[in-house]
Amino acid sequence: MPTDLQHVLSPIAHLWPMTGRASTRCWLAQAVRRELSRLGGLVGAERAEEVLASRLQRRIDRQGPTTVVSLQGWLLTRGLPQKPGCWSHMCDDGIRLDTGANCDSCACLVEDRRAMRASVVANVAAQHPTLAREERRAEIEWQLQDRVAHEAAMALVRRERTVQEHVVLVEAVQRRREALAAAESARAASPCADCGIADAGGLCLTCSNRRRTEATVTKAVDLIVALRADLDDQSALAALTEQVERDTWKVITEACAREGAEDDTSRAYTERLIAERLLNQRRHAALTHLESAGPAEAEAQHAYRTALRKALECPPGAKDRKAAEGASVKARARAARRLLDDFLSDLHRDRAARAPVAPPRAAWRERCAKLATRPIDEPVNSGDRIPVGDAL
Numbered sequence: 478m479p480t481d482l483q484h485v486l487s488p489i490a491h492l493w494p495m496t497g498r499a500s501t502r503c504w505l506a507q508a509v510r511r512e513l514s515r516l517g518g519l520v521g522a523e524r525a526e527e528v529l530a531s532r533l534q535r536r537i538d539r540q541g542p543t544t545v546v547s548l549q550g551w552l553l554t555r556g557l558p559q560k561p562g563c564w565s566h567m568c569d570d571g572i573r574l575d576t577g578a579n580c581d582s583c584a585c586l587v588e589d590r591r592a593m594r595a596s597v598v599a600n601v602a603a604q605h606p607t608l609a610r611e612e613r614r615a616e617i618e619w620q621l622q623d624r625v626a627h628e629a630a631m632a633l634v635r636r637e638r639t640v641q642e643h644v645v646l647v648e649a650v651q652r653r654r655e656a657l658a659a660a661e662s663a664r665a666a667s668p669c670a671d672c673g674i675a676d677a678g679g680l681c682l683t684c685s686n687r688r689r690t691e692a693t694v695t696k697a698v699d700l701i702v703a704l705r706a707d708l709d710d711q712s713a714l715a716a717l718t719e720q721v722e723r724d725t726w727k728v729i730t731e732a733c734a735r736e737g738a739e740d741d742t743s744r745a746y747t748e749r750l751i752a753e754r755l756l757n758q759r760r761h762a763a764l765t766h767l768e769s770a771g772p773a774e775a776e777a778q779h780a781y782r783t784a785l786r787k788a789l790e791c792p793p794g795a796k797d798r799k800a801a802e803g804a805s806v807k808a809r810a811r812a813a814r815r816l817l818d819d820f821l822s823d824l825h826r827d828r829a830a831r832a833p834v835a836p837p838r839a840a841w842r843e844r845c846a847k848l849a850t851r852p853i854d855e856p857v858n859s860g861d862r863i864p865v866g867d868a869l
Contacts, residue, residue, distance in 0.1 A: 479506045485513065485526050488534040489556070495548040505552060512557045519567065520574050528574055532556070535570060562586070597621045686745035693752040694729070698722045700759045703820040704766070708827045728755065764813045773812035780808035 478493050496502045516525040536556050545551045561568035563582035567575055571583040597620045669677035671684035701721045706714045732751045738744035784801035785793050
C-alpha cells in the first residue's frame with residue numbers, strides 16, 4: 478500500500494493484497510489520488526482524506542457478508558465514485574461532505590415522495606371506498622407509478638426546454654460576438670476624423686495626441702486665467718485668455734523643438750508630454766500660492782488649535798505639537814485645493830452663462846400652420862426638416 482494513502486485506504490487494507498501486480502496497485506493508487514484531488518476542491522485538502530476514508534468505510538460496511546471478488550472493480554465502481562442522493566454536489570449517500578450531517582436536500586426529496594404517496598392514497602380512498610385491501614393496494618401502486626412516470630416525463634420536457642434555451646442563448650451570444658467583431662472591424666477601417674488617413678479607427682495616433690494636447694493646454698490656461706482674471710471685465714478676460722494661450726503654446730513649441738522630434742507622430746507625442754508636465758507645474762504653483770492665502774491660513778490655524786485641544790497631555794508635549802503641525806499642513810493643502818476648485822468653477826460658470834443661447838424652436842402648432850399656407854407643389858427646404866430626436 479502506498480505510504481501517502483495508508484490512512485485513506487485503511488478501511489480496505491485487508492483487501493489490498495488482492496490487487497496482485499505492482500502495475501495494478503499503481504493504477505489504483507492514481508485513481509485514489511485523483512478522487513482526493515477532486516474532493517480537495519470541494520471540502521479542502523485538509524479534510525479530503527478523512528472524507529474519502531469515511532466513504533470507503535461506509536461502502537465496505539454496506540457490502541455486508543457479500544465477498545469482494547475483485548478489488549479493482551469494487552473500488553472503481555462502488556468505493557470511489559461519489560453517489561449523491563439529490564441535486565446537491567455536496568451530497569454523498571445522503572450525507573453532506575462538508576459537515577458530515579444528513580443531507581437536508583435528500584430529506585426534502587423523501588418528504589416529497591411521502592407527500593405524493595399520501596396524496597395518492599387519499600385519492601384512491603375517495604374514488605374507490607369499497608375496494609378490498611389487496612385491490613386498494615394494487616390501485617395505489619398503479620396510480621403512484623402513473624404519477625411518477627408523469628413527473629419523470631415533465632422533468633424530461635423541462636430538461637429538453639433548458640437545452641433548447643441554452644442552444645438559443647449560445648447562438649445569440651455568437652451572433653452578438655460576430656456583430657461586435659464586425660463593428661470593431663468597421664471602426665478599425667474607418668479613416669481618421671481629423672486628417673483623413675485610412676484604417677485609423679476613427680482617430681489616428683497623431684491626431685489623438687494633438688487633441689489631448691489641446692485639452693491639456695485649455696486646462697493649463699484656465700489655471701492662470703482663474704487666478705488672475707476679473708470676471709466682471711469681459712474684454713480684459715478675453716485678452717488675458719488669448720495672451721496666456723499664446724504664451725503656453727509658445728512654451729510648448731520651443732520645448733518640443735529642443736527635444737528634436739522629427740516626424741509628426743513623435744512631435745505630437747512630445748507636445749502632449751510637455752503640455753501635461755506644464756499643467757502639473759502650474760497646478761503645483763497655483764496650490765503653493767493659494768496655501769499662503771488668508772482662507773488657507775485660517776484653516777491651518779484652526780486645525781492646529783483643534784489638534785492641540787484634543788491632546789491628552791496638558792500642556793501638550795512635543796509629540797502632540799508635531800501631530801498638530803501635520804494636521805495644519807493637511808488642512809492648508811485641503812483649503813488650497815478647495816479654493817482652486819472654486820476659482821475654476823466660477824470661471825466655467827461665467828463662460829457658460831455668457832455663451833450664446835440658441836433661439837427656442839417654435840411650437841408644432843405654429844410650424845404646421847405656416848407650412849399649411851404653402852402650395853402643394855412648392856418644394857420643402859432642407860431647413861424645414863428636423864431630426865426625429867429634436868421633434869420629440
